[in-house]
Amino acid sequence: MRYFIEIAYNGTHYHGWQIQPNALSVQAVVEQTLSTFFRNEIKVVGAGRTDAGVHAKQLFAHFDLDETIDAENTIYKLNSFLPKDISVQNILRVTPEAHARFSATSREYEYVVSLGKDPFAQELAYQIHRAPNMEQMNKAAEILLHYSDFQCFSRSNTDVKTYLCDVKKAVWEKQGDTLLFTITADRFLRNMVRAVVGTLLDVGFDKVSLEDVHTIIKSKDRGNAGASVPAHGLYLTKVSYPETIFLTA
Numbered sequence: 001m002r003y004f005i006e007i008a009y010n011g012t013h014y015h016g017w018q019i020q021p022n023a024l025s026v027q028a029v030v031e032q033t034l035s036t037f038f039r040n041e042i043k044v045v046g047a048g049r050t051d052a053g054v055h056a057k058q059l060f061a062h063f064d065l066d067e068t069i070d071a072e073n074t075i076y077k078l079n080s081f082l083p084k085d086i087s088v089q090n091i092l093r094v095t096p097e098a099h100a101r102f103s104a105t106s107r108e109y110e111y112v113v114s115l116g117k118d119p120f121a122q123e124l125a126y127q128i129h130r131a132p133n134m135e136q137m138n139k140a141a142e143i144l145l146h147y148s149d150f151q152c153f154s155r156s157n158t159d160v161k162t163y164l165c166d167v168k169k170a171v172w173e174k175q176g177d178t179l180l181f182t183i184t185a186d187r188f189l190r191n192m193v194r195a196v197v198g199t200l201l202d203v204g205f206d207k208v209s210l211e212d213v214h215t216i217i218k219s220k221d222r223g224n225a226g227a228s229v230p231a232h233g234l235y236l237t238k239v240s241y242p243e244t245i246f247l248t249a
Helices: 026-038 071-081 134-146 192-204 210-219
Strands: 002-009 055-064 086-094 106-115 126-128 167-175 178-185 234-240
Touching (some): 134 178, 178 192
Parallel strands (some): 055 234
Antiparallel strands (some): 002 086
């Protein structure tokens, strides 16, 4: 039987989601905890990778098990085993062919920018000391919806086969002393969101014009886009799937 496990984590102390040879990862901790709990080797496949220091409010992974799970009881016990910065939110039975990565229809990220020095957000938001022009940044963000090839925002020397992404939403909002950028797409390239945010902030600080944004995207050159903002302000917030993959019994 196949299950989806929904987890959330603070990525500060982890070298990303994916298992690394000589570094602590979220995937490794989750697999070890599941294997210990079920007394059987459990491998999990995540909806995607998050880089070192990136957080997740919602990430799904799937695993297979030859027994029926009492979800409520299992969630409670797993959370007592897991470290404080990783939590299980839900466990759901899915169809045998359901895949945490390939069955996903969209993913949403948020990037949090703190306007000023906030001692309580040192590891949870990117702090800047003057406000950028959010109206211009939203005009630049809207440009993203008119393109599909985002090689200019992809990490260099990556092994991806395509740089095509269908961006459905990209918007900045001000919430008190915080700027929140939300972006939704069918898929994301490695480092893409952080490079997008860095470029949009350049627009907000009048370092890059709206016309330059078109030129940067068309160039397909990472060197032309803005610098990547720090990982600790980035959150994976939502992964969506077709309702048909979830089983009620």
